Amino acid sequence: MLRPATPETRHWRKSQHITALLLGVWLVVTFGVSFFARELGTALVGWRFSFWMAAQGAVLVYVLLVWWYARRMARLDLEFGLAETD
Secondary structure (H helix, E strand, O other): OOOOOOHHHHHHHHHHHHHHHHHHHHHHHHHHHHHOOOOOOOEEOOEEHHHHHHHHHHHHHHHHHHHHHHHHHHHHHHHHOOOOOO
């Protein structure tokens, strides 16, 4: 018979789902845009937008991923009562 999941187990599962989702976004941004840069050839101010996105926009997406992950994990820790006190 299955035992009910403890709060720590549920927290761990949710954090794994968040990490998997963000790794999927990272994969698409890193390899998808870079790999298909020539086919995505939209011009923006004389430069191909896809090359700019691969070089500059990807860094912005990475910063947003880290920010969102930290914010979401802090909220998840509070939800399960696992937040650290100052």
